[in-house]
Amino acid sequence: MNVDLNKLHMKGALAEEAEGKWGMVIDMDLCTGCQACVAACAMENNIAYVGEEDSGYGRSMHWIRTERFWEGEYPEVKMTEYQPMLCQQCGKAPCEPVCPMFATVHSMAEQINLQVYNRCVGTRYCGNNCPYQVRSFNWRDYQDNRVRPEITILANQFNPDVTVRRMGVMEKCTFCIQRIHKAQDQAKSEGREVEDGEFTTACAQACPASAITFGRIDDPESLVTQLARSPRGVQHLEELGALPRVTYLKGG
Amino acid sequence: MADHKKQNEHTHKSHEEHLREEHLMLDPMPRGAMNEMVMESMHTTSWKFWVVFGILAVVVIYCLFFQWYLLIKGGQGLAGVMRPDYWGIFLVNTVFWIGISHAGTFISAILRVFKAEFRRPFTRAAELMTTFGLVQAGFSIFMHMGRVWLAYWMMPIPNQRGLWPNFHSPLSWDLLAITTYLLSSTMYLFLPLIPDLAMARDKSTGWRKTFYRILALGFRGTEGEWAHLRTALNIFAFAIIPVMFSVHTIVSWDFAMATRPGWSSTIFGPYFIVGALHSGMGAVVMVLAVVRGTMKNMKYFIRPEHFEGIGKLMLIISMTWAYFFFNDYFVQWYGGDKWTKELLHWHEYGPLGWMWFAMLIVNVAIPWATLWNKKWRSTPWLLFVVGLLINVGMWFERYIIVPVSATINRMPFTWRLYEPSIEVPMGIGTLAFFILLYMAASKLVPLIPVWEVQEGQMAHSVRKFGRETVVTVSDLE
Numbered sequence: 001m002n003v004d005l006n007k008l009h010m011k012g013a014l015a016e017e018a019e020g021k022w023g024m025v026i027d028m029d030l031c032t033g034c035q036a037c038v039a040a041c042a043m044e045n046n047i048a049y050v051g052e053e054d055s056g057y058g059r060s061m062h063w064i065r066t067e068r069f070w071e072g073e074y075p076e077v078k079m080t081e082y083q084p085m086l087c088q089q090c091g092k093a094p095c096e097p098v099c100p101m102f103a104t105v106h107s108m109a110e111q112i113n114l115q116v117y118n119r120c121v122g123t124r125y126c127g128n129n130c131p132y133q134v135r136s137f138n139w140r141d142y143q144d145n146r147v148r149p150e151i152t153i154l155a156n157q158f159n160p161d162v163t164v165r166r167m168g169v170m171e172k173c174t175f176c177i178q179r180i181h182k183a184q185d186q187a188k189s190e191g192r193e194v195e196d197g198e199f200t201t202a203c204a205q206a207c208p209a210s211a212i213t214f215g216r217i218d219d220p221e222s223l224v225t226q227l228a229r230s231p232r233g234v235q236h237l238e239e240l241g242a243l244p245r246v247t248y249l250k251g252g
Numbered sequence: 253m254a255d256h257k258k259q260n261e262h263t264h265k266s267h268e269e270h271l272r273e274e275h276l277m278l279d280p281m282p283r284g285a286m287n288e289m290v291m292e293s294m295h296t297t298s299w300k301f302w303v304v305f306g307i308l309a310v311v312v313i314y315c316l317f318f319q320w321y322l323l324i325k326g327g328q329g330l331a332g333v334m335r336p337d338y339w340g341i342f343l344v345n346t347v348f349w350i351g352i353s354h355a356g357t358f359i360s361a362i363l364r365v366f367k368a369e370f371r372r373p374f375t376r377a378a379e380l381m382t383t384f385g386l387v388q389a390g391f392s393i394f395m396h397m398g399r400v401w402l403a404y405w406m407m408p409i410p411n412q413r414g415l416w417p418n419f420h421s422p423l424s425w426d427l428l429a430i431t432t433y434l435l436s437s438t439m440y441l442f443l444p445l446i447p448d449l450a451m452a453r454d455k456s457t458g459w460r461k462t463f464y465r466i467l468a469l470g471f472r473g474t475e476g477e478w479a480h481l482r483t484a485l486n487i488f489a490f491a492i493i494p495v496m497f498s499v500h501t502i503v504s505w506d507f508a509m510a511t512r513p514g515w516s517s518t519i520f521g522p523y524f525i526v527g528a529l530h531s532g533m534g535a536v537v538m539v540l541a542v543v544r545g546t547m548k549n550m551k552y553f554i555r556p557e558h559f560e561g562i563g564k565l566m567l568i569i570s571m572t573w574a575y576f577f578f579n580d581y582f583v584q585w586y587g588g589d590k591w592t593k594e595l596l597h598w599h600e601y602g603p604l605g606w607m608w609f610a611m612l613i614v615n616v617a618i619p620w621a622t623l624w625n626k627k628w629r630s631t632p633w634l635l636f637v638v639g640l641l642i643n644v645g646m647w648f649e650r651y652i653i654v655p656v657s658a659t660i661n662r663m664p665f666t667w668r669l670y671e672p673s674i675e676v677p678m679g680i681g682t683l684a685f686f687i688l689l690y691m692a693a694s695k696l697v698p699l700i701p702v703w704e705v706q707e708g709q710m711a712h713s714v715r716k717f718g719r720e721t722v723v724t725v726s727d728l729e
């Protein structure tokens with residue numbers, strides 16, 4: 001059966017979903033696994049320092065992580081490339097429909113997934129349903145220095161543009177939406193469009209090897225679109241049809 | 253009661269005596285005597301009861317409420333959940349308690365609809381299990397929430413921002429289904445209770461009389477009242493069956509609708525229902541064995557024939573469960589998805605592989621090995637053991653489905669084994685609270701629906717045609 005999507009007023013939404021707006025390319029051949037992106041992201045987005053014990057138990061809350069893999073059996077172990085993993089900002093995100101509260105929503109303006117912290121009640125269904133396992137939950141009140149005096153010094157360098165999350169809510173990568181908004185406001189006040197490369201996310205900015213590129217993927221001229229067209233480009237778990245916005249370049 | 257027992261010990265028994273001894277329905281007693289027996293069982297409380305009651309109360313206060321206070325104060329970090337096991341034992345317990353609550357309605361409603369006569373003395377005991385099991389399920393799901401003090405946001409409450417719950421989410425369906433089930437099963441418990449409450453009101457004094465007078469809603473037993481009661485019960489018995497099926501299907505959808513290997517299985521709906529009945533039947537049998545063994549006069553009402561009847565159901569449900577388990581496993585294995593393959597391997601040969609094999613032994617092998625024998629399935633203590641084992645096995649099954657399966661996802665970097673922590677005492681707390689509520693109820697409401705038993709006894713009779721003894725049943729309704 002051929003459904004005319006125009007009649008259902010769905011074609012526009014579907015096309016936008018499929019194309020996206022902001023996107024990222026990560027060159028795994030360039031990544032050295034230095035974790036500068038992880039540190040930069042934590043500072044930019046006020047990510048909680050969870051402490052050694054919780055971090056060792058899989059509760060670290062970084063929005064981007066550098067995954068390491070090995071090939072072969074000991075002692076003939078070969079390291080494979082590093083794989084920085086962050087929220088893929090899926091066009092059809094599996095995390096979105098399962099939230100009973102509408103706390104994880106699709107932003108129509110930016111075409112990215114956002115978490116509404118003060119709407120979240122902590123059922124953690126989205127975390128379960130995320131195929132990339134990139135959502136972090138505030139297992140404790142990590143950011144409250146009355147509970148954890150050791151973070152007082154960290155609390156002094158909070159980014160004022162980003163909310164500090166408290167116990168019991170889910171959080172995730174926002175593609176540094178505060179930077180997107182700042183650049184858009186700046187461009188608007190100067191009466192122009194946001195230029196490609198005018199700003200970038202914290203992880204891309206910090207990457208010493210320039211492995212991460214961020215920009216408009218609906219602009220065919222932008223650097224990120226050109227890189228994403230590379231024959232080396234792959235999308236993780238593409239077969240699930242979640243329409244991820246991050247392209248990985250590998251096998252160069 | 254004592255002379256009744258002695259009568260059974262005669263060595264030479266006629267066929268008729270044998271029938272009377274075996275079947276409650278053929279062994280009638282006057283209504284007044286039965287009322288007295290039930291009232292006596294409610295009023296007789298030994299010191300042992302209070303010791304157990306006290307211990308359970310302490311366990312509930314410490315393990316359930318105090319630990320919950322700590323959990324709310326300290327956050328879900330006190331539990332063993334982490335990435336990738338965002339769901340832990342709290343969800344296991346939720347599914348488990350909803351499963352327990354299933355058999356109450358199943359036994360009561362389905363057997364009532366099909367007019368299975370052996371149901372009569374134990375429908376109430378089973379229905380009480382439904383309500384109290386659902387209470388524990390509700391507690392377990394609220395323990396699981398990160399910000400439980402905002403749980404009311406899941407209700408569609410009108411607010412100035414026009415925010416509504418997301419009806420795409422299986423959790424929203426779940427909330428509605430469980431709420432519906434709790435309300436309807438409580439009403440279904442209450443309806444057949446009214447005549448017995450009226451009976452208790454007429455036979456008690458003091459605060460009990462006030463208590464029963466309020467609950468009995470002024471029931472006097474007129475023709476019109478009975479007619480209304482019968483109509484209401486008929487409607488409820490039919491209407492609650494689809495509700496019961498929908499509840500556990502929707503619980504299974506919490507998992508089946510997700511995109512995780514091992515969870516996104518289309519067979520989960522019926523598989524969960526049968527699993528729920530499996531554990532629920534085991535729980536009914538355990539409750540009946542305890543009630544029969546510890547409460548006064550219950551040996552008259554609850555007889556080996558009832559254990560035998562439930563034993564048959566348990567055997568059939570065990571076989572059905574095995575079929576669905578095989579179906580689920582086989583289709584997932586045949587699908588050949590590499591993540592599912594990894595998951596199935598993890599189930600069997602991972603660190604909790606013993607649990608997977610133990611589940612199959614206690615859920616399938618042991619019921620099949622014992623319940624085929626009529627003599628064995630008429631033995632209350634043996635059925636108690638089998639029921640206990642089935643419940644342990646079904647808890648294992650849910651444990652394998654929730655945290656063990658959640659360990660394996662499509663990002664191998666995050667794979668990690670779940671280590672429970674505060675969930676264990678809190679789970680014990682829910683179990684203690686269930687038993688505590690049941691013990692309190694056994695002293696507050698008549699555990700045997702006397703009017704139903706008497707109705708059945710009036711319909712049954714033993715007659716002689718020549719030398720032949722024949723059991724006759726007339727249809728009252």
